[in-house]
Amino acid sequence: MAKLGHILETQQFKEKELLDKLFSLSTEMKLFDKTSLIKEEVQRCEELSLSKGSRKKIMACLFYEPSTRTRFSFETAMKIIGGDVLSTESAGHFSSAAKGESLPDTIKVVGGYADVIVLRHPEEGSAKRAARYSSVPIINAGDGPGQHPTQALLDLYTINDELGRMDELEVALVGDLKYGRTVHSLVYLLAHRKGIKIDFVAPPEVAIHPEIKKYLQKKGIEVEETKELEDVVRRADVLYVTRIQKERFKKSDGTIDEEKYKRCRGVYVIDERIADLMRADSIIMHPLPRIDEIAQEVDKDKRAAYFRQAANGKYVRMALLKMVLDGYE
Numbered sequence: 347m348a349k350l351g352h353i354l355e356t357q358q359f360k361e362k363e364l365l366d367k368l369f370s371l372s373t374e375m376k377l378f379d380k381t382s383l384i385k386e387e388v389q390r391c392e393e394l395s396l397s398k399g400s401r402k403k404i405m406a407c408l409f410y411e412p413s414t415r416t417r418f419s420f421e422t423a424m425k426i427i428g429g430d431v432l433s434t435e436s437a438g439h440f441s442s443a444a445k446g447e448s449l450p451d452t453i454k455v456v457g458g459y460a461d462v463i464v465l466r467h468p469e470e471g472s473a474k475r476a477a478r479y480s481s482v483p484i485i486n487a488g489d490g491p492g493q494h495p496t497q498a499l500l501d502l503y504t505i506n507d508e509l510g511r512m513d514e515l516e517v518a519l520v521g522d523l524k525y526g527r528t529v530h531s532l533v534y535l536l537a538h539r540k541g542i543k544i545d546f547v548a549p550p551e552v553a554i555h556p557e558i559k560k561y562l563q564k565k566g567i568e569v570e571e572t573k574e575l576e577d578v579v580r581r582a583d584v585l586y587v588t589r590i591q592k593e594r595f596k597k598s599d600g601t602i603d604e605e606k607y608k609r610c611r612g613v614y615v616i617d618e619r620i621a622d623l624m625r626a627d628s629i630i631m632h633p634l635p636r637i638d639e640i641a642q643e644v645d646k647d648k649r650a651a652y653f654r655q656a657a658n659g660k661y662v663r664m665a666l667l668k669m670v671l672d673g674y675e
């Protein structure tokens with residue numbers, strides 16, 4: 347029986363076999379939502395739950411940045427599969443970090459109370475740093491503008507669920523590609539799939555990092571950077587839209603650079619007119635929260651997959667927790 351261990355970045359998920367395992371387990375987790383189960387299904391739910399040792403397994407959510415979906419879906423996932431949860435939603439203010447405790451010290455202590463730590467922190471690299479000090483697996487739930495691997499896994503699960511494949515795809519990424527950690531995790535994940543083309547569409551001040559483009563090109567991924575959203579939406583299988591990450595637009599005095607934000611916000615907006623240019627068999631995704639980069643009128647379009655995507659987060663996180671805590675064949 348193998349175990350997943352720390353989940354820090356999507357470069358860990360290169361093998362198709364591992365993704366297939368994770369995704370089939372995620373789909374099986376939907377069984378818990380059924381209201382009346384036959385005997386065999388009750389038995390299967392028992393097997394899908396965390397194995398019972400002398401006590402319940404405990405997940406600590408240590409969140410130093412705001413979250414709705416990520417924290418709630420992790421917490422509900424852990425409870426559904428029979429675990430328990432410790433949580434601090436604003437760890438910067440409500441944990442001992444407010445008294446000046448270092449991240450390594452907090453991690454060493456929390457590791458004594460929990461079997462897995464889900465960490466969201468404003469500094470890039472913080473999850474990797476935490477993992478060096480942790481006695482229990484660390485799950486990176488967003489390290490500043492770095493990565494958000496479990497989001498990318500649920501994103502790829504959604505693509506596979508909606509389109510029936512995770513290879514041979516043209517994926518257009520639109521919005522804040524510089525600070526959007528979900529974008530970084532998704533492209534590193536896609537880099538290991540076959541027949542992928544990626545289009546980057548962003549205001550110049552939040553363009554994709556050149557190193558990420560280089561990484562993709564080295565992996566044989568076709569990459570295009572363009573300003574022409576309308577051309578791209580006509581071709582893409584997946585239109586992945588992101589919020590301009592205002593909280594990362596800090597000036598040297600720590601205040602938000604409102605001028606820079608105004609220059610980036612609203613440059614690319616998906617409305618009905620843009621959606622009408624898209625192919626019938628394409629999908630629109632967004633990690634959420636959205637501000638105004640997808641008009642509400644698009645929500646009724648059956649290709650708008652973002653709320654289904656958020657719902658999938660629960661199943662993928664149930665499967666991940668099972669694979670981290672109990673392992674997999």
Ligand code: NCD
Binds near residue numbers: 494588634635
């Ligand atoms: C994203 C995040 O926190 O990086 N949200 C999420 O986890 N679904 C995206 C964002 O905040 O824009």
